[in-house]
Amino acid sequence: MLCPRCRTENREGRRFCSKCAAPLAVVCASCGFTNDPGDEFCGGCAQSLRAGTPMPRKFPSPESYGKGSKTSSSRLSSDLHSALS
Ligand SMILES: [Zn+2]
Ligand SMILES: [Zn+2]
Numbered sequence: 231m232l233c234p235r236c237r238t239e240n241r242e243g244r245r246f247c248s249k250c251a252a253p254l255a256v257v258c259a260s261c262g263f264t265n266d267p268g269d270e271f272c273g274g275c276a277q278s279l280r281a282g283t284p285m286p287r288k289f290p291s292p293e294s295y296g297k298g299s300k301t302s303s304s305r306l307s308s309d310l311h312s313a314l315s
Contacts (some may be wrong), residue, residue: 233252
């Protein structure tokens with residue numbers, strides 16, 4: 231593979247350039263998938279490859295979403311059921 235920094239041809243499987251030590255591949259810490267340098271998310275498990283950076287957008291879990299609006303959501307579902315039947 232070609233070094234993205236100095237254009238040196240490196241043997242396949244190397245993770246760092248033999249001439250300038252630039253990263254040639256980014257191995258996912260979560261699943262071990264080998265990604266290209268510059269990739270921001272793992273091709274194997276979609277984990278962020280930027281060390282220490284959490285997922286850019288965290289969706290609220292269904293539990294926290296329903297908190298506080300339990301009555302209205304249950305009323306909505308019962309309305310839906312009556313509308314369908
Ligand atoms: Zn290089
Ligand atoms: Zn991964």
